[in-house]
Amino acid sequence: MGTVMSTVPPVAAIGSAVRATGPTFGPVAADIEEAERIFAATLAPYRSPLAPLTQHLRHYRGKRLRPALLLLAARACGKVTAAHHTLAAAVEMIHTATLVHDDVLDEADVRRHVPTVNARWGNTVSILLGDMLFTHAFHLTSTADGRACGVIGEATNRVCAGELRQACERGNLSLTEADYFAIIGGKTAALTECCGRLGALYAGAPEAVAERLARYGRDLGLAFQIADDLLDLVGDEATAGKTLGTDLAQQKLTLPVIHCLNRLPAAEADRLRESIRDGGDGVGPRVLAAMGQAHSLAYARRRAEELSRAARHELECLPRSECRSILEALTEWSVRREK
Numbered sequence: 001m002g003t004v005m006s007t008v009p010p011v012a013a014i015g016s017a018v019r020a021t022g023p024t025f026g027p028v029a030a031d032i033e034e035a036e037r038i039f040a041a042t043l044a045p046y047r048s049p050l051a052p053l054t055q056h057l058r059h060y061r062g063k064r065l066r067p068a069l070l071l072l073a074a075r076a077c078g079k080v081t082a083a084h085h086t087l088a089a090a091v092e093m094i095h096t097a098t099l100v101h102d103d104v105l106d107e108a109d110v111r112r113h114v115p116t117v118n119a120r121w122g123n124t125v126s127i128l129l130g131d132m133l134f135t136h137a138f139h140l141t142s143t144a145d146g147r148a149c150g151v152i153g154e155a156t157n158r159v160c161a162g163e164l165r166q167a168c169e170r171g172n173l174s175l176t177e178a179d180y181f182a183i184i185g186g187k188t189a190a191l192t193e194c195c196g197r198l199g200a201l202y203a204g205a206p207e208a209v210a211e212r213l214a215r216y217g218r219d220l221g222l223a224f225q226i227a228d229d230l231l232d233l234v235g236d237e238a239t240a241g242k243t244l245g246t247d248l249a250q251q252k253l254t255l256p257v258i259h260c261l262n263r264l265p266a267a268e269a270d271r272l273r274e275s276i277r278d279g280g281d282g283v284g285p286r287v288l289a290a291m292g293q294a295h296s297l298a299y300a301r302r303r304a305e306e307l308s309r310a311a312r313h314e315l316e317c318l319p320r321s322e323c324r325s326i327l328e329a330l331t332e333w334s335v336r337r338e339k
Helices: 022-046 051-060 065-077 082-105 117-121 123-142 146-168 177-187 189-201 207-234 255-263 266-278 283-294 296-317 322-336
Strands: none
Touching: 022 051, 022 065, 022 082, 022 123, 022 322, 051 082, 051 117, 051 123, 065 082, 065 189, 065 207, 065 322, 082 117, 082 123, 082 146, 082 189, 117 123, 123 146, 146 177, 146 189, 177 189, 177 207, 177 255, 189 207, 207 255, 207 283, 207 296, 207 322, 255 266, 255 283, 255 296, 266 283, 283 296, 296 322
């Protein structure tokens, strides 16, 4: 479902503002801290009975990119308000819930170099913890106003529908690119799109500007997810700090594999499908070799870069500012990270 974003390799090109979280987001550092305070206060009643669980959640919350995106959009459009702080905490809570549920779906054992909730407490606890985070996020949103509830509710519906569709398509080795983009447009891009829209709307920006910031968030999310799917195939697990290789193991086709199957001669594609279906230790190298033959990794990277540029283009509606520069830098970051 949701996915995590981390440090950026080309630091000189992108700048210190997006190397990590908190103060390095410069102009919205204090606003992120306030969103963090609201997040913590929302879960404070559970500190005693559920202390190990709530403390473990800090391992799921390294980047704060979604609240930062919302707050940067707000400041780039005007100013940050109290409503922005509340909404930033709510979207981070939703994202954290999706990660907890994701690890169950992916049967992942490691997240940010530590055991996942499901690895330590089991699937039942993980599902209930994710559900609790979802419900608290919606309650928190309700303290803003009805419009915010509608925007966040619609985005979360799309996130869940995207994840559900991916689960239903598991084992479908004839998945199309259109199917793939429909899935990631929900499970990943819906929430980043929501952040761009909310940041602009609650700063008083015109609807047209809010729509462009929403498209920025959507394209950023799509680019990020393609990069994430590439890392699942060719990334280093020690660097990523989480379990990799889960997509192939669970027969969930991602863009580079879909492209490869479409480019290979029919007989070779059928043999590769059989290898994926049968699984085993040798399937990864076989798929990587086939993708090299079909230039599928390069194709997926190119699509991610196209979406990154499209996201950057949407920011042209904003006046020049430090926040706009950081939002622009994030479009590069989304496709060049190593974890």
